Amino acid sequence: MTGPSFWSQFELRQLRCFVAAAEELHFGRAAARMNMTQPPLSRQIQLLEHVLGVRLLDRTSRAVKLTPAGRVFLLEARRILRLTESAALATRRIATGEAGTITLGFTAASGYSFLPRLLLQRASHAPNIDVALKEMVSSEQVESLVTGRIDVGLLRPPIARSEFTTLKVAEEHLVAALPMGDPRLSEATLTLKHFDRQPLIMYAADGARYFHDMLAGLFEAAGVAPVTIQSLAQIHSMLALVRAGIGAALVPEAAMSLHFDDVQFRPVETNPPAPVELYAAWRSDNDNPALSAFLDLLRTEPDPETLDALAASE
Amino acid sequence: MTGPSFWSQFELRQLRCFVAAAEELHFGRAAARMNMTQPPLSRQIQLLEHVLGVRLLDRTSRAVKLTPAGRVFLLEARRILRLTESAALATRRIATGEAGTITLGFTAASGYSFLPRLLLQRASHAPNIDVALKEMVSSEQVESLVTGRIDVGLLRPPIARSEFTTLKVAEEHLVAALPMGDPRLSEATLTLKHFDRQPLIMYAADGARYFHDMLAGLFEAAGVAPVTIQSLAQIHSMLALVRAGIGAALVPEAAMSLHFDDVQFRPVETNPPAPVELYAAWRSDNDNPALSAFLDLLRTEPDPETLDALAASE
């Protein structure tokens, strides 16, 4: 007493048998196509008809014909079978990493230059890898990496986590952002001394710890003491203050793509010359199959066409 | 030596097991939901993973998690299962005649009045019955009924086929179509005598045998002999000639909906008073399940709303 199989449903095998029979209109040939003999094929189709409660094939000993319901079900069956194949294919592609989704955290500053280049690289080299973007500051990225909310982070040092693997993906120079009319604009290249006792828009110690500490270290090593007018965490806000003539700012060269009116940029000599570092970090035990393909992207040098496309868009 | 099961595919049962496990994230509960015990469910999922060559669930003894590939496959599996249910439902509806397609042949004249009313009835009383329309003359309809190209025909007598069932669906009066300025327009009602030795646009004996023979019979019985100016098969062509002032025409009242400028209509007394008959005919052994629902439509008296909708659209 297992109860009547009232909840029973048909199986794909029955669909395959039915499609074969409906296309051949001949049970013998259909069975051969299914690599079996005619009786079990008959039985599978009877089973299917019984489950549906519908006669799908009108069969006399002389001819096999589709009933109207059979015609409709044939279309549905084909669609289902097509879907099963594509589902298997898509899943296998995900599993091999050919396709998939990488959730990427990035800092606002990395979004100005490195990220667009990376996404262009992806479009041409790994079009089946989707990248879901989440802007967050470096400390949030570390936490999100641990909890698995993002697969990879683009963030600033220090990244002191043993369970992460890291990769330096960019080194940038610092540039000075100066308001229109600033006398230092007459120089082609500036040094840190140009900022001594001059008004400066500084990075906030909490929201932009990396830049704050880096600048503080550079100024101290150079024996220079600028006058901090205001501290901010977001580079675009700093540039807005520069435009207003409040003072100068030191920003990564990528910020030059922000194009603020009345704000001019000048290279600044520092030691080291390219002190702004951007790292990619990911959990060493991340099992996202698309990860390795994505890391290949990160490790690939940008190719000329990508840079061309990027330049053209600016 | 049947060879390795390289063409093997997964089965719906495995999908159902996987979806249950993926939703419960617990093999025991998933098994309970599937009305079975945990070991066979484990096996079904192993089998599925083996067929796909992809690990779908990461299971430790403490927790079950979906892999990235599993997440994708879960969506696909749900879609497939949803599709199987809707396929079964749709097929059953076709089989019971709740839904389906009726291929309907109709004469041009029946398309002016009876067919629109029928289609409006269908829209409100049997919205799931699709009607595929094919205009053809009565003799073509008979042939198409025999070969099964149409399920039902709307045609003119005589229908002398023993394998058909027929139903009279409309009786219409004849009306006179007269050109602007015709003296007979002063009469409210005409008789056949008004056409004696008058120019008349007549039906062609080959293309419109029914109307031709009917008119010939009516005139002969009334002892009236009009002057045939031109013979045509299509009513709208005849009305065009009427408008041109070539002569009068006798048409079924349904043709009044054609609205030709400068063509006026007047009732004509005949014996019998409504000599234009329209029949539905279908093969008695037609097995289209939607047929009975469609025939119910034909047998239903038009309800007031339908007639209102029809009147409003004219």
Added chain:
DNA sequence: ATGAACCGATGCGGTTTTTGGATGGGCGTG
């Protein structure tokens, strides 16, 4: 540290389902 509880995987015997050969029966064909 240790034992209890939990969970999924596996081995195994019994049952159900499926398979394929043989056969039956209806229906056109020569």
Added chain:
DNA sequence: CACGCCCATCCAAAAACCGCATCGGTTCAT
């Protein structure tokens, strides 16, 4: 009217499946 074609049915053998018992690994409480 006999023959051939074709699908349905019967039946024994094979395969698949199920459930029970159990194992190994992890977590949690003691």
